[in-house]
Amino acid sequence: MPKQYRQHFFAKLFCTLVGLLISFLPFSCLAMEFSGTAAVEGRLFLHSPQFAGQRSQDGSLAVSAELYHEFTNGSSLIMTPFARLDSADQERTHADLRELNYLHVGDKWEVRLGLGKVFWGACEFVHLVDIINQTDLVESLDGEDKIGQPLGHLSLVRDWGVVDAFYLPYFRERTFAGVHGRLRSSLVVDTDHPLYESGREERHQDVALRYSRSLGSLDVGLSTFQGTSREPFLLPALNKNGDPVLLPFYEQINQTAVDLQGVFGSWLVKAEALYRTGYGRDFFAATGGFEYTLVGIYDSAMDLGLIGEYVFDDREHDRATLFNNDLMAGLRLAFNDAASSQILLGLVQDLEYSSRLLTVEAGRRLHENVRLNLEVALFMDGATGSVDNALGDDDFIKLELLAYF
Amino acid sequence: MRNLLLIFSLLPLVLTTTLRAETAEERGLAIAREADARENGFGDFSSDMEMILRNRHGQESRRAIRIRTLEVAGDGDKSLTIFDSPGDVKGTALLTFSHKVGDDDQWLFLPALKRVKRIASRNKSGSFMGSEFAYEDIASQEVEKYTYKYLGDALHNGHECTMVESSPVDAANSGYTRMVSWRDKDEYRLWKVEYFDRKASHLKTLILDEYQQYLQRFWRPHRMEMVNHQNGKSTELRWRNYQYRTGLSAGDFSENSLKRVK
Numbered sequence: 144m145p146k147q148y149r150q151h152f153f154a155k156l157f158c159t160l161v162g163l164l165i166s167f168l169p170f171s172c173l174a175m176e177f178s179g180t181a182a183v184e185g186r187l188f189l190h191s192p193q194f195a196g197q198r199s200q201d202g203s204l205a206v207s208a209e210l211y212h213e214f215t216n217g218s219s220l221i222m223t224p225f226a227r228l229d230s231a232d233q234e235r236t237h238a239d240l241r242e243l244n245y246l247h248v249g250d251k252w253e254v255r256l257g258l259g260k261v262f263w264g265a266c267e268f269v270h271l272v273d274i275i276n277q278t279d280l281v282e283s284l285d286g287e288d289k290i291g292q293p294l295g296h297l298s299l300v301r302d303w304g305v306v307d308a309f310y311l312p313y314f315r316e317r318t319f320a321g322v323h324g325r326l327r328s329s330l331v332v333d334t335d336h337p338l339y340e341s342g343r344e345e346r347h348q349d350v351a352l353r354y355s356r357s358l359g360s361l362d363v364g365l366s367t368f369q370g371t372s373r374e375p376f377l378l379p380a381l382n383k384n385g386d387p388v389l390l391p392f393y394e395q396i397n398q399t400a401v402d403l404q405g406v407f408g409s410w411l412v413k414a415e416a417l418y419r420t421g422y423g424r425d426f427f428a429a430t431g432g433f434e435y436t437l438v439g440i441y442d443s444a445m446d447l448g449l450i451g452e453y454v455f456d457d458r459e460h461d462r463a464t465l466f467n468n469d470l471m472a473g474l475r476l477a478f479n480d481a482a483s484s485q486i487l488l489g490l491v492q493d494l495e496y497s498s499r500l501l502t503v504e505a506g507r508r509l510h511e512n513v514r515l516n517l518e519v520a521l522f523m524d525g526a527t528g529s530v531d532n533a534l535g536d537d538d539f540i541k542l543e544l545l546a547y548f
Numbered sequence: 549m550r551n552l553l554l555i556f557s558l559l560p561l562v563l564t565t566t567l568r569a570e571t572a573e574e575r576g577l578a579i580a581r582e583a584d585a586r587e588n589g590f591g592d593f594s595s596d597m598e599m600i601l602r603n604r605h606g607q608e609s610r611r612a613i614r615i616r617t618l619e620v621a622g623d624g625d626k627s628l629t630i631f632d633s634p635g636d637v638k639g640t641a642l643l644t645f646s647h648k649v650g651d652d653d654q655w656l657f658l659p660a661l662k663r664v665k666r667i668a669s670r671n672k673s674g675s676f677m678g679s680e681f682a683y684e685d686i687a688s689q690e691v692e693k694y695t696y697k698y699l700g701d702a703l704h705n706g707h708e709c710t711m712v713e714s715s716p717v718d719a720a721n722s723g724y725t726r727m728v729s730w731r732d733k734d735e736y737r738l739w740k741v742e743y744f745d746r747k748a749s750h751l752k753t754l755i756l757d758e759y760q761q762y763l764q765r766f767w768r769p770h771r772m773e774m775v776n777h778q779n780g781k782s783t784e785l786r787w788r789n790y791q792y793r794t795g796l797s798a799g800d801f802s803e804n805s806l807k808r809v810k
Contacts, residue, residue: 176810178638211810219810246808253804262663287661300804357803360653362666404666406651409721411668438674439723446674479675481601481609483636511610512635547635 179208184543186325190536194329196322201231207241218247223291227282232324234334235281241291253298258291261309263353263366265404265413268471268491269430269454272400272415274368275351277315284326284520290315304356311349314371317391328533332377333388339371340394340422347371347395361405368398372421394422410435413452423458430454432471448475468495482508499523512547576696576712583736584691590766592618592796596789601679604780611637611677618796624648625688626801630809631677641809643801644669646688657806664803673723679783680752680774682723684716685743693717699728704739705757707732724751737767745778752776762792 182205192199205227213219223242229235244257261275270286275294282288295310319332341347349370356363375391382388400417414431432452440447450473454466470492478484484507491500501523506516518541522534570578599611612632617625624646631637639659646652654667672684694714702711709730716722725748730740738756745751758770772785799805 178635180635213810219808248808251799253808260662262661264663265666298804300799300802305804355803357653360651362803406653406666406668406670408651409668409670411666434668436668436671436674438671444675444678479678481603481607481678483634483678508634508636511633514636545636547638 174212176211176213177208178548179206180545180547181206182543182545184541186539186541188325188536189538189540192325193533193536194327197325197327198231198323201229201235201325203227203229203235209242216247217249218245220245232281232321234318234321234324237279237281237318239279239290241289243291244294251300253296253300255294255296255298257293259294259296260289260291261294261296263364263400263402264415265362265402266415266430266432266452267413267434267450267473268452268489269466269469270415271417271428271430271454271456272364272366272402274366274373274398274400275309275311277317277373279318281318281320281324290318304354307351307353307355309349309351309353311351311370312346314345314347314349314393316345316393317373317375319391325537325539326534328377328389330379330387330389333380333382333390336382336390337375338378338390338392340392341371345371360407361403364400364402366398366400366402368396368400370395372396372419376423396421426456426458428454428456428458430466444479446477446479448473448477450475466491467493469493478507484508497524514545514547516543516545517541518543572698573696575698576714577691579698579710579712579731579736580691580694580696580714583731583738584689586736587766588619590619590763591793592616593762593790593792594794594796595768595787595791598786598788599677599679600784600786602782602784609678610634611679616796616800618798618801620645624652624690626798627688628801628806628809637677639809641806642667643803643806644687645801646690648690648692652687655803655806657809662807664806670718671721673721680776680781681783681785684722684724685754685774701733702730704730704732707734707737707739709733709739735767738769750777760790762790766792 184203184205185200187200205225207223207225210222211219221242221244222240224238225241226238227235240258242258242260244255244259246253246255262273263275264270264272276289276292278286279288279290292311292315293313297308299306316334316337319334320327322331339345339347347370349368351366351368353364353366371393372395375393377389378392380388380390396419398417398419400415402415404411404413411434413433414429416429418427419425430452432450435449437447437449439445452471454469454471456467458467472490474488476486485505487504489502493499501521503517503519506514508514519539521538594614594616597613597615599613601609611634614630614632616628618627619625627644627646629642631640641657643655644652652669654669656665656667657663658665672687673682676683676686694716697713699711699713702709709732712729712731713726714729715726716724719725723745724743725746726744728742729738731738737759740756741754742750743752743754752774754772754774756769756772759767760770761767768787768790770787773782775782
């Protein structure tokens with residue numbers, strides 16, 4: 144590890160630990176429920192790196208904890224700190240408070256204040272509509288790891304549906320792999336110098352509203368968001384050393400969206416669609432599909448789930464979307480054994496560029512509180528010019544051992 | 549004199565019931581209805597459950613689960629199932645609106661993603677958490693979901709029992725062709741169930757015991773054991789901490805409450 148990175152690494156680690164310690168203090172006076180996970184992870188990349196500085200393997204340690212206290216009046220306090228230490232990528236060594244919030248539940252309303260996490264959407268492969276939280280991209284490419292969002296969230300529960308109103312006073316930036324990290328573009332994203340359309344930068348006040356309702360076997364959600372886009376444009380620039388980098392540029396957007404999930408007999412049908420206006424060209428994106436489970440295949444206890452989804456996104460290609468016109472298929476095999484063994488095979492086929500992503504996610508419990516997970520990702524036939532191509536040599540195998548406490 | 553009058557006035561009623569022979573199907577349905585009626589009016593209850601899975605070599609694996617149930621007038625119960633262990637499923641919760649007729653509505657909460665996912669519940673033959681219990685074994689047992697036939701009487705552990713055969717109405721989505729249930733004649737408590745698979749061979753036997761009465765009315769088994777005769781595995785359920793009328797309401801069984809379940 145070069146000296147300047149080592150210093151950077153330790154400075155970051157120090158800040159992380161001090162931050163965590165300070166945030167734990169007020170909790171030590173309360174009777175808390177405590178639980179968490181510790182994970183050891185190894186990633187082996189199958190090809191030599193495409194870009195200077197990248198490594199062929201990395202190992203990392205991650206810890207997350209949950210502290211929860213319930214008051215007698217129906218209120219509660221939750222804190223979920225997270226930290227990862229990565230051997231290769233100093234950008235992947237990071238910490239975050241996923242949650243630190245106070246919740247009060249009234250008769251037909253709820254209010255949550257603090258750092259929180261909210262999921263919107265229905266589909267399995269691409270999460271288009273989900274916008275409240277920023278994606279912690281260094282954690283995983285699937286966009287399912289999220290950064291804690293400062294929020295005030297009021298939820299009104301009525302007979303005619305649920306209205307969720309959000310006030311989001313502070314913006315959190317997306318994480319990107321650093322110089323030594325794999326799964327990145329040829330130019331490194333300089334996360335220390337983000338650009339904003341709004342003069343208020345990360346202090347722009349965002350708002351969001353969602354109406355959701357369950358109509359028998361169909362759940363419907365309508366949402367709107369006004370504020371800083373969670374997805375940045377990546378602009379080529381030179382850093383202060385004169386090296387070419389990408390600067391993230393966060394525009395102001397308006398997003399209107401719908402999400403649906405319904406049960407039709409043995410079929411689960413899901414759809415998400417959005418229309419977004421902002422600094423760039425207005426665009427439309429939609430994804431949808433089905434899930435069907437074959438129960439007890441071949442007279443065994445095993446269930447086989449079939450997943451089929453399609454995504455269309457009419458954004459121009461200067462944006463970092465991997466999914467513009469893609470077909471996705473998944474096979475989920477649940478063994479229903481004592482170890483809860485499971486295998487999920489996924490295929491993402493780009494219909495425009497003929498590039499293909501094949502994934503395997505498998506896991507089983509080794510002990511009551513220990514689980515082993517395997518993940519394989521193979522990026523195939525990335526055509527020149529497609530965003531997927533930068534990842535062409537980043538096929539990897541990841542093993543993760545998780546202990547729950 | 550008054551007693552004599554009463555006897556005479558009831559005589560025609562008694563005669564018609566005894567003269568017209570009740571069919572085995574009618575008697576089976578009557579027993580199922582009576583057993584169901586005796587469960588009515590509980591309001592709500594919560595309890596803790598430990599599930600012990602054993603394979604044929606006697607190796608054990610355990611799960612801890614909490615269950616909250618709300619009675620719904622005129623329809624199936626609403627229930628919330630919260631998983632506390634093993635560690636990798638801690639915080640996962642399942643919300644079920646069971647219906648007397650038609651498929652149940654089910655939502656699964658995945659805590660890592662804070663995501664509520666709709667579940668297709670039509671096929672209930674799948675294993676519940678890798679155990680020998682299928683979803684249909686633990687689901688709310690609505691009278692309307694089966695057809696019945698009284699088979700005869702038998703003695704079970706000193707209890708005079710009726711044996712009733714039940715067959716699922718939605719046979720295509722059940723793992724069974726039929727079940728045979730032993731209920732005592734005094735309190736209509738269920739003591740034993742034999743399950744027959746789609747090939748009509750004996751698949752599993754459920755034994756229930758350690759009954760306790762709550763609110764001077766509702767009998768609950770504190771131990772259930774399901775033995776699978778075909779794979780040699782078994783699953784034991786131990787119930788603890790039954791609490792009735794805890795003040796749960798429909799608001800505690802909503803997508804919102806599912807998202808904040810602890």
